[in-house]
Amino acid sequence: MLGVNVRRPATGKPPSRTNSALRRRVVVGVLVVLALALITFSFRKPDTGPLASVDSAAAGALRPFTIAGERVAQPFRDVYGWADSLLTARSDAKRLREENDALRQQAIQNQFAANENDKLKALLAFRDGPRFPADYTGLAAAVIARPTGSFAQDVVVAAGSNDGVALDAPVVTANGFLGRVTRVYARSARVTLLTDEQLAVSALDVKSGASGIVKHGRASASTLIFDRVPKRLKVAVGDTIVTAGWRSSKLASLYPRGIPIGRVTSVGQADTDLWKQVQVEPFADFDRVDAVLVLVRKDEQR
Amino acid sequence: MSAAVGIRIALIVFVVTILQVSAFSSVTVAGGGLDVLLVTLVSIALLRGAVTGAVAGFAAGLIVDVTTLGTLGLTSLLLTLAGYWAGRYGETTGRSRAHAPLAATVAATILVAFGGYGLQLMLGEPVAARVVLVGLPATVLWNALLVYPVFGLVRRLVGTTEHAQRAREVELLV
Numbered sequence: 001m002l003g004v005n006v007r008r009p010a011t012g013k014p015p016s017r018t019n020s021a022l023r024r025r026v027v028v029g030v031l032v033v034l035a036l037a038l039i040t041f042s043f044r045k046p047d048t049g050p051l052a053s054v055d056s057a058a059a060g061a062l063r064p065f066t067i068a069g070e071r072v073a074q075p076f077r078d079v080y081g082w083a084d085s086l087l088t089a090r091s092d093a094k095r096l097r098e099e100n101d102a103l104r105q106q107a108i109q110n111q112f113a114a115n116e117n118d119k120l121k122a123l124l125a126f127r128d129g130p131r132f133p134a135d136y137t138g139l140a141a142a143v144i145a146r147p148t149g150s151f152a153q154d155v156v157v158a159a160g161s162n163d164g165v166a167l168d169a170p171v172v173t174a175n176g177f178l179g180r181v182t183r184v185y186a187r188s189a190r191v192t193l194l195t196d197e198q199l200a201v202s203a204l205d206v207k208s209g210a211s212g213i214v215k216h217g218r219a220s221a222s223t224l225i226f227d228r229v230p231k232r233l234k235v236a237v238g239d240t241i242v243t244a245g246w247r248s249s250k251l252a253s254l255y256p257r258g259i260p261i262g263r264v265t266s267v268g269q270a271d272t273d274l275w276k277q278v279q280v281e282p283f284a285d286f287d288r289v290d291a292v293l294v295l296v297r298k299d300e301q302r
Numbered sequence: 303m304s305a306a307v308g309i310r311i312a313l314i315v316f317v318v319t320i321l322q323v324s325a326f327s328s329v330t331v332a333g334g335g336l337d338v339l340l341v342t343l344v345s346i347a348l349l350r351g352a353v354t355g356a357v358a359g360f361a362a363g364l365i366v367d368v369t370t371l372g373t374l375g376l377t378s379l380l381l382t383l384a385g386y387w388a389g390r391y392g393e394t395t396g397r398s399r400a401h402a403p404l405a406a407t408v409a410a411t412i413l414v415a416f417g418g419y420g421l422q423l424m425l426g427e428p429v430a431a432r433v434v435l436v437g438l439p440a441t442v443l444w445n446a447l448l449v450y451p452v453f454g455l456v457r458r459l460v461g462t463t464e465h466a467q468r469a470r471e472v473e474l475l476v
Contacts, residue, residue, distance in 0.1 A: 023353070027353050027356060027357065028352070028353070028382065028386045031360045031382045032379065032382060034375075035363070035376075035378040035379035036379065038364075038367075038375025039374065039375035039376055039379065040375075042367075042373045042374035042375060042376075051374065055368060059368050062365065062369050066320060066323060066324045066369050069324030072325070073321065073324060073325030073326075077325065077328065144324065145323045145324055145327075146323065146324075146328050147370050152370075152372065156369070156370055156371055190370075197430070287330060
């Protein structure tokens with residue numbers, strides 16, 4: 001009845017919805033704060049301190065699982081690669097036929113060049129510091145993890161400081177230069193790929209000798225640019241670009257000389273630019289890296 | 303939530319995370335990748351609520367950061383918020399709606415992509431917006447195609463809470 005005071009029975013406990021909401025907020029608040037604390041510690045001291053030790057131990061403990069996952073997924077990835085290669089088989093065949101013709105001609109020229117090169121090498125050996133691959137040994141390692149997002153262009157390999165991997169060691173594949181070791185743990189290491197915006201490598205054009213810096217291109221994730229090449233130097237489409245491997249009196253390049261990087265796909269220059277605009281298609285397939293060779297200096301192994 | 307369900311959720315999160323970093327991450331179709339981990343996480347959050355979603359997201363993110371030797375806590379933060387948001391969506395607006403898994407997954411994929419981009423910028427990492435924008439539509443599409451099979455599988459494995467089964471009762475106080 002309206003207008004009549006009704007006494008409500010006193011409730012023994014507060015509504016459960018309030019408790020649930022409070023608990024929910026506390027849990028998510030704690031998790032967010034914990035995540036922010038981890039980011040802070042990890043970002044300030046990525047390679048030292050107790051957190052890095054725990055991180056390294058956890059990475060070691062999870063390593064067998066990632067390797068198992070890699071092995072389980074390999075057949076499926078092979079099937080995917082096979083299906084994908086079928087789609088591109090026609091264009092690949094055309095490109096390979098053209099490449100084969102060019103290589104046949106190049107092989108004849110190389111025969112002559114090799115004889116001359118032997119003589120020149122003997123003369124230059126005294127002056128040239130970095131001698132690749134004589135100073136290095138290749139350490140084969142499987143790729144066991146890849147970043148989940150597209151921000152980081154790096155992979156994790158199943159070889160670490162226990163195997164002789166050192167920070168900044170160059171990493172290659174059978175096709176060419178791949179990247180550099182940017183973090184090392186006991187049994188695993190992170191390799192930052194050349195397609196990462198933070199990585200660049202001094203390089204030269206094998207044919208013309210033009211030198212510059214190869215770094216990540218803006219056009220697509222897997223395109224590189226050969227930058228800082230003066231306009232007076234000659235660079236032609238189809239030229240091969242390799243690592244320069246320079247050395248001055250006290251400093252030396254991280255990378256040995258002569259590792260193939262890629263092939264020039266376009267060359268341009270504008271009156272207003274200081275440098276040529278050279279695009280390079282890498283020899284290494286950065287999207288499908290299953291195994292790598294980490295180059296370890298022989299003098300560091302002893 | 304019973305201990306058996308909790309263990310099942312932990313196992314699902316662990317296995318899917320390991321498979322994500324070791325297998326699915328390397329698969330790219332038309333420029334977009336498959337984020338099975340995010341789809342699974344959203345499914346768990348919708349079925350088991352915001353708290354479970356947040357905890358599962360934190361744990362999955364931690365495993366991702368440890369196995370990929372990335373900055374610890376970065377993926378945890380993103381996936382914690384994604385799991386929490388999806389859980390809340392499942393408890394409120396998306397309750398008992400057939401399109402909830404699809405809507406939550408699409409939104410979570412976009413938010414995690416832009417959230418990741420924002421966090422990378424805040425940490426001073428050089429990232430280009432192009433990286434997000436080019437691959438995102440394809441990633442959204444592949445994740446959308448995965449939603450219902452993954453959601454169905456996760457529901458069979460972990461069941462569902464009461465809030466997802468029925469509409470909330472209306473209580474009248476006189």
